[in-house]
Each structure stands twice: as structure tokens, then as C-alpha cells.
Amino acid sequence: MSPDVVIVGAGITGCATAYELSKSGLRVQVIEKYYPASMGSGWTLAGVRQSGRHAAELPLAQYAVEKWRNLDEALGADTGYVQAGNLRLARSEEEVKKVKSLVDSQQRKNLNIILLSNNKQVRDVAPCVSKKILAASFCPTDGHADPKSTVDAFKREAERQGVTFHIGESVQKLLIRNNQLIGLETSKRRIETPKCLLACGVSINELIEPIGLTIPLSISIATVIQTTRQEPLLAPVLGVVDGAVTLRQQRDGRFRLSSGVETWSGKITEINGQPYAFPAISKVQSTLEAGLDICPALEHFQMRSFWGGTIDLTPDALPVLDEAPNAKGLFLASGFSGHGFGIAPASGHILSRLILEQTPDLPIGSFAFNRF
């Protein structure tokens, strides 16, 4: 029987939306080229952050944090979510000014964020932070989660409610007639469906350019480094004002460090059915240096692995969450610009409402396709 909705991509956006739609009783199929969380949603640092969010994204981040609090219970699984806060560290007087201004502006938006105005206050929250740090913002309701467990938890609960997942199948063409989606072609079959969500991350333009649409994405890369397991040392996520490094200790004890985002001229390499985005060695080095600068204890840890992760960056660093202007029934979700993990419970909620033709109850005007 033909599905009512096809979702392309089993990253966190596709799986969170599948979970939301599974409550509707519609027949939903998710089609994934590689395997769940094989790209951005597996490569991620997986911070769940409201602090430092663009004003347009803050309501989504706040909605999402409310959902994260009860997500393990709702999904009947362990997502590894820890609500232990986020520290944005200032390493110079110039950065102290920026942190103060961030705290002021986000307090005005009713975010629970405070200024820690000296090193002692910062180290009271995170004792492993360098004695060189001058100040920090602290948002205690931020946190982090385990990315693969989270995607798996959404997937399993969606499956339990009837969604089917088709792994190792690639969507290759959208079929449109009279400005209405009528189906799609995959590497294995032709599917008739009136509705389709493209939650395929950096690959979205490959599918929409043939129907005359483009999201102005600049495909960028961030470099991630993971250590071996360590004793519990750090609860909150640590970041810095210029974004050069973000790091956290996973619940399994490993530290995960991510670089800032930079332009990338490489392309995805497939090895044994797995996608890779290889980072530059110099970026591994500079990320380690930036990490050591804020958390000197890292010096004694062993490095277990490193990888690159692609980022679907838009000109305003906000996503597109919208129906395609020229194809009724085709929904677009991409351009998360390096912060789509934490807000996924909100994105899934919004996208499911759009697909079900219900008015979204979160502000989405800033995520329109035609704003560029």
C-alpha cells in the first residue's frame, strides 16, 4: 500500500518527525541512504543549547529543552541526555564584554542565563576549567545527549507505532505533476505518495535542483576529536566566545571536542557503505590546542579517534522548515547550520504539523524557503 508520507533521511530531524507523525495513524516510510545517524546526527557534538541561539531559534530551543527533560520516558529509551548547563568562556577582556552583552540580551528574552564574573565562579561550576579564564556565561538548563542513542530511540518508538524504515535505499528523483508531489524514485523502486519530507541534510539540493529549487547552502566542515574514557570530570558543555572549540564529557567518560565551522572544498567519501568527511590535520591540531587552553587536564588523555562532520550552513545560519513553493506536499528541512541536534524535538513537532496541515504553534516565519 502506498505511504501517506515519505521521509527522506534517518538523521535526528527525519527520525524526530517520524516519531511525531507516528502518533497520527498515517502510513509513514523513512528512506535512508546509509544508516540512521550516519551523517550530521552521528558526527555531531550533540549539545542541547538555548544560550547563544539566534532570537528566531530561541523559542524552538526552549520548547525542545522542555521535551528533552521527558524524552527518555516518552521514547522508553536512554538518550544519554544530561541537563548540566553550558559555559561560554571568556579568555580576554574583549571576550568578557561579549559574554556580558550575550547575557544581557538573552536575559531580556527570559532565558535563565547568568554571568560568572571571575575565575573562581567559573571553576565552582566546572573545576577543570583553566585558571586563565576570566568570566563566562552559564545557562544551567542547557545540556547534552548521546546522538546515536537519541536517533535510535526516536526510530524505535516510531517503528513501534508503525513507521517503516528502509535502510540502504537512496531517493534519487522527486515526481511532481501540476505543482503537486505525486511520488519519488529510489535506488530500488518507485513510490507513489502525496507527501514527502526532505530531511536529508547537506544533500537536499541534489533532489530539489532538478525541480527548480535551491537552498543557498555553503557546505562547511567541523572537526571532532574523541578521547578514551576518563573518570567523571566535567558536567556542563564548555564553549568559547569565538566558537573555536566546544567540548563535553560524554556519559561514558569520553571527551568529545568540536572545532568551529569552516568552509570545505572536499566531498563526501564512501568507504564500505559509510560516508566520511575527512578533516585537515592542521584542524585537529588547532582544535586540540584550543581545547587544552580552556581545559588543561586534556593534556594527559589519550586520543581515541577523530572525524569531520559536514554542516548545512545558510547565509543567516537559520534552517529552512517549509513547504516547497512549487510542489504541494513537498516539505523541506535543511540548513540547520551546525545547531539542528538540540532543537530536533521542536523541528519534528513543527514539521509534523506542517505535514498534517495544522498551523504550527511555534514561530516559523524566519525559516521560510523564500527568504533568500
Ligand SMILES: Cc1cc2nc3c(=O)[nH]c(=O)nc-3n(C[C@H](O)[C@H](O)[C@H](O)COP(=O)(O)OP(=O)(O)OC[C@H]3O[C@@H](n4cnc5c(N)ncnc54)[C@H](O)[C@@H]3O)c2cc1C
Ligand atoms: C561536528 C558537528 C558538531 C555539531 N554540534 C552540534 C551541537 O552541539 N548542537 C546542535 O544542536 N547541533 C550540532 N550540530 C548540528 C547537528 O548535528 C545537525 O544540524 C543535525 O544532526 C542535522 O540532522 P539532520 O537529520 O537534519 O541531518 P543528517 O543527520 O545529516 O541526516 C540526513 C540523512 O539523510 C540521508 N540522506 C541524504 N541523502 C539521501 C537520499 N538521497 N536518500 C536517502 N537518504 C539520504 C543521510 O544519509 C543522512 O543520514 C553539529 C554538527 C556537526 C557536524
